[in-house]
Amino acid sequence: MEDMTDTMRTSMSLDGDVDKLAAxxxxxxxxxxxDVAGHEYGLPASMVRTLVEALERLEPDAPARADGVAVLDAGCGTGLVAEALHAAGWTALxxxxxxxxxxxKAAERGIFRSLxxxxxLTVPPDDTLRHSAAIVTVGGVxxxxxxxxxxxxxxxELVEPGGLLVASFRRAYIDGTDLTAEIERLEAAGTLEPLVHLADQPYTMDSLGDFHAWRVPG
Ligand SMILES: C[S@@+](CC[C@H](N)C(=O)[O-])C[C@H]1O[C@@H](n2cnc3c(N)ncnc32)[C@H](O)[C@@H]1O
Known part of the structure; x- marks a missing residue:
C-alpha cells in the first residue's frame, strides 16, 4: 500500500477539534x-457493499432496492460515497x-437533492435532521x-425509526479508541441492532477498515 499524503496525515492530528477540522x-x-480518490480509495465501494448486504439480510427474497429510498450521507465531504451510491442506483441523496x-465541492457533482x-455530527441533530432519512451513511468520519x-x-438519531445506519471505521481508530465498547453499549441498549459487520475491508490507500450496518429501531 502507498503511504498517505501530508494533508491526510495532518487531518488525523486535529484531536476532533471542530474548528481545526473545519479550517x-x-x-x-x-x-x-x-489526494484521496486518486489513490485506491476503496471505502465508497465497501460502503455500498455493506448497505446491499444489510438490505439482503432484511429482505432475503427481494432484490436490494435502491430506487426512491432516501439516503442521507453524513460527513459527505466532496460526495465520493454518494457518487458510489448513485452509481449503484440510489438517486434520492x-x-x-x-x-x-x-x-x-459535493454540489458540483450534481447528484444531491440537498446539501x-x-x-x-458530534452534537444531537436539530429537528430538521432528526429521524430524517431511511438510510444514513457515514463514511470516512x-x-x-x-x-x-x-x-x-x-x-x-438522524435515522428514521426502523431505518438503517451504515458506517466505516478506520483500523487505527478501532484500535485506538473505545469504539468497540461504545458499539457494545449501543447494541445492548437496543439503540442499534446489528445486521452486517465486514472486517478489514478496502478503505484507503494505507489502511483497511471495518464496515457496519445496523437497524435503528427508534
Ligand atoms: C475523510 S473526509 C470523508 C468525506 C467523505 N465521506 C468521503 O468518504 O470522501 C471526513 C469528513 O468528515 C467531516 N467532518 C469532520 N468532523 C466532523 C464533524 N464533527 N461533523 C461533521 N462532519 C465532520 C469533514 O469535514 C470531512 O468532510
Missing amino acids: HYRTWADEYDA DGVDLSEEMVD RGGVD FTVGHVPPSALGTIA
Whole structure:
C-alpha cells in the first residue's frame, strides 16, 4: 500500500477539534478528490457493499432496492460515497458535513437533492435532521482525529425509526479508541441492532477498515 499524503496525515492530528477540522477541510476541499480518490480509495465501494448486504439480510427474497429510498450521507465531504451510491442506483441523496467548502465541492457533482454545511455530527441533530432519512451513511468520519465514538449515538438519531445506519471505521481508530465498547453499549441498549459487520475491508490507500450496518429501531 502507498503511504498517505501530508494533508491526510495532518487531518488525523486535529484531536476532533471542530474548528481545526473545519479550517483544515476548508483548505483541502479543492485537492481532496485528487489526494484521496486518486489513490485506491476503496471505502465508497465497501460502503455500498455493506448497505446491499444489510438490505439482503432484511429482505432475503427481494432484490436490494435502491430506487426512491432516501439516503442521507453524513460527513459527505466532496460526495465520493454518494457518487458510489448513485452509481449503484440510489438517486434520492442528501448530504451534510461540517465543512461548507467540502459541501460546495459535493454540489458540483450534481447528484444531491440537498446539501448542508456547518453540521456538527458530534452534537444531537436539530429537528430538521432528526429521524430524517431511511438510510444514513457515514463514511470516512470515524477516523483518527475526527469524531469520538460517542458520535455514533448522535448520528443514529438522524435515522428514521426502523431505518438503517451504515458506517466505516478506520483500523487505527478501532484500535485506538473505545469504539468497540461504545458499539457494545449501543447494541445492548437496543439503540442499534446489528445486521452486517465486514472486517478489514478496502478503505484507503494505507489502511483497511471495518464496515457496519445496523437497524435503528427508534
Ligand atoms: C475523510 S473526509 C470523508 C468525506 C467523505 N465521506 C468521503 O468518504 O470522501 C471526513 C469528513 O468528515 C467531516 N467532518 C469532520 N468532523 C466532523 C464533524 N464533527 N461533523 C461533521 N462532519 C465532520 C469533514 O469535514 C470531512 O468532510
